[in-house]
Structure formats: C-alpha cells, structure tokens
Amino acid sequence: MMKISNLITISAAAIGVLCMLQASPAVSQEKHGVIPHAPLLQTVIPGTKNLEVAVYETEYAPGGINPRHLHPAAITFYVVSGTGVWQEDGKPPVTLHAGESLFVPAGTIHSHWNPSTTDHLRFLEFIVAEKGKGRSIPEPIKK
Secondary structure, eight states, X not given: OOOHHHHHHHHHHHHHHHHHHHSOOSXXXXXXXXXXXXOSEEXXXXXXXXXXXXXXXXXXXXXXXXXXXXXXXXXXXXXXXXXXXXXXXXXXXXXXXXXXXXXXXXXXXXXXXXXXXXXXXXXXXXXXXXXXXXXXXXXXXXX
C-alpha cells in the first residue's frame, strides 16, 4: 500500500506537468513575424472607415529572433525590458535598451533579435494600418 505522502508528491507532480502542458508559450526562439496572441489594443480610429491602430506585446527568449520580414504599414517598436537589436536591410544594426524606441517605415525589410544569452527581451509594437493589413510578411533569406 502506498503512503499518503507519496500519493501527495505524485499528485503534485502530475498537477505541475498538466499545468505546464496547458500553458501557452509566451516566448519562442524564432518568431517568424507571427505573434501568437491577441493585441493589447486593436481599434478602428474614429473618423476613418477602416484605419486601425494595434498594439502588440512581444517577448523573445534569450537568443530569440524574428528573421527578415516587412510590414505593409509603418511600425514603431518600444523596448519594455532587456536589450534588442533591429536591422534594416542595407543599414547597420541598431541596439535598443529598455525605454528606447525605433520607427520603421512601411515596406522596410528588417529583422530583430535578442542578443542576450540570459535575459528576455520584451517590447511593444505600435501599428497604424488599414484594417487587417498591418501584420508582417516574411521575406526570403538573402543570398
């Protein structure tokens, strides 16, 4: 017969595993331009027919990267915590720290990543675009 303390330990471990399986991942190593969750804000701008503003929160694990992509609309990045690197094609990389921001014009091919091996990178993305047209579009790898 199994001791009650062993049953409690096994039950606690099982609950922990189930919780981990149930939880949706907040970070991933490679984003590929897709944010797997709803925006913090997404609303049509008053006085327009279909122009909307969207704000997304994104988190990259250490070493996480979003490879070359573009947005059909302008996008502003704001770093909440950590350090990130953004690079537009043909330009040197720009390193941003918490509290800093970067504006990327519509159609600009760029990539961004978390250069840290220990810290997470959290940033906000602000997009103003025609409804449904602000998300990123992957670009092929440079040859």
